[in-house]
Amino acid sequence: MMSLTAADVDLVTPIREFFDRRVTSDYHHALLSGGWDPELMAELDDLGWSELTRPENRGGLGIDLTAVAGLIVLVGDRLIPGPLVEQLILPAYLDIPDGSLVAFADPAVTLDWASSIGSVHMESGQIQGTIELVRFGAEADSLVLAVDGPDGPALLLLPGSDPALALTPITSSDPTSQYVRLEIASRTVTDAEILATGTEAATLLRQIRAWFRLLTACEISGIARRMLEKTVEYVAQRQQFGKPVGSFQAVKHIAASMAQAAISMEALCEATVSDISSAEVDFDIEMATWTAKAYAAGAGRQVVEDALQLHGGIGFTTEYDLHWYYRRVLALRTWYGDEHELHALIGSRRLTDGVDR
């Protein structure tokens, strides 16, 4: 596992124990077949999930996001459905009412498909537009919306149930999240609904997106570790030709490559978190999180594909649970950029401004 500091262990241990107790095998299967359970999310919140990162002056515990990365590794490892990442990142940066479930309507989840995913424009206090994919858009109590305003980006906080927001559910292939298409024909925004504008909004968006990228990489890393463990267990017991398949070199080499990918991904997530929290070096957080996500997207897919291969036929069935991990990784790798999108972005930044991390 990611090497955790004492503070991380204090955070992770009770949540792990909660998952051990609460997310039994049958319940987990039911969850993953049906999406997610608001009840589970509410229980997590009672344990203080969304209070962890909310600043102390807004009634939270004010724990740094770098300290909760280990929690998201655990979420990946256990494949827990729900807006868990949202509930750690958004309250940390934005003043969101206590206890409310929040979704992030952000067209920047992709650059390569930006022209298709849509956007919302704000002019003279009116917003209109479409965003094709909003995670947990229908379930959330409130929606943080990234819009293009006359003075650059702005961040709004809107009630999820607002009738001016037309939310169309999507049948998604992601077993742990639900998505909607958001369409706003026209709506007036009040001053109270504007969280930030101009450079303040731009800075917040950069930070929030960086954290979505990094925590997504951490979640993939947790899944990769779980897939490695499951696969090693399986090939050590599954017999063919009178021997465990794990004794065949062809199988061993794939398992070793999975280990390389899972371990190096974990090391990169850990180093990125440590660089962000460390006073030792100052560096470009955005660039570092592009890098972590780019690697996790590529290596994460490799690990789940290898896991499928080594499980043979059983892994391909929906009676076995590999498909859930596989589909989750395929979903996560697209969210805020896969390796193709991010390699080009990273290279382009390196070629223009000399930042070296």
Add this chain to the structure above:
Amino acid sequence: MPVEQITEFAELRREARRWLAETEIPTVPLELEERFNVLRRWQRTLFDAGWMGLGWSREAGGRGLTARHQQVFSEELARAHAPAPIGLIGLDVVGPSIHRYGSPEQRTRLLPPLLAGEDIWCQGFSEPSAGSDLASLRTRALRDGDKYVVNGQKVWTSWGNQASWCALLCRTDPDAEPKHAGISYLIADMSSPGITVRPLVQMTGDAEFCEVFFDNVEVPVGNLVGKENDGWRIALDTLSQERGNYAMRRQVEIGWGVEKTIDGLRGTSPESATNSRISTAIGESHVALRVLDAQIRRTVQRLIDEEGPHPLDSIDKLVLNDAEQVVGRALADLLGPFRLDAESQPLGLNAAQLIHDHYFSRAASIYGGTSQIQRNIVAERLLGLPRS
């Protein structure tokens, strides 16, 4: 990491930055002899300024700090686009083993000139029939009074033609079972009578890779490292060092190549930032280097904790291999058909250097135990899968 340690490293970093800013950074020529001379002088400059062997004891010519201090300095070298010193095999592979297992006399006699770049070392491990299957090596060393008499042949002895010393694995007990129990670790003076070095030119164009023949070569018993027939344990340590320290040094060198390429593209082809093929190759290289950096940080922690050889060393070797090969291939591919003209500089790229580095990257999955051997180690010793 405790706060005072962070401050200590931050202080070292500041000191290194200051020194590097005031020091003339050499340009590294591609031609082997010239490259060697320039880098040897550079190593001497680093040594005189106290930057060599930060993690080695003072008796060995070092500064008595830790491997992490050495890594911080390596990071600063990379940041300053400065080359790594030349004596890789000595500094990063063999030296640390002598530092750990050698006698006090061996440490004080051999290690300071190694750090200073006066003595280049080579590693007499591989043989024509014993590459990854190192334990089946056949070079014999027969004890004769106060000396060993060595006969046999080594191959892929990097820098054998430049080296003053060779860390030599020999069979001292031909009947030992298992085979690795009859191997000793000797230090041979490369100017000894009976040693013939035949450089082999590799596809990079460098004659780095040598054959070394031993014909009744006498090695004093005082040059035995550790005990007789106990060389295997030290050899494993050496190979594990290869996966840690050496990887750190290669990180600096690969990073240096990427920086030079970016400099060239920026200076000559500012439009390259918007060319997706070019930016993708640079992005891929950047990511591969960061993955290597993250992996090495964990390795350095294991070195600081003095954990000794561990199956995770094989993961390090595989990660290094990927970084070498991803970067080598991605950058050389930017040459397109211009790779056919090694003298060309398309888009500001240095064709000769990129072709050289691409070819060299192919060695990474062969030397020090092939990737296939590393995967066997990972599968059996790290993942606990049954033996074939």
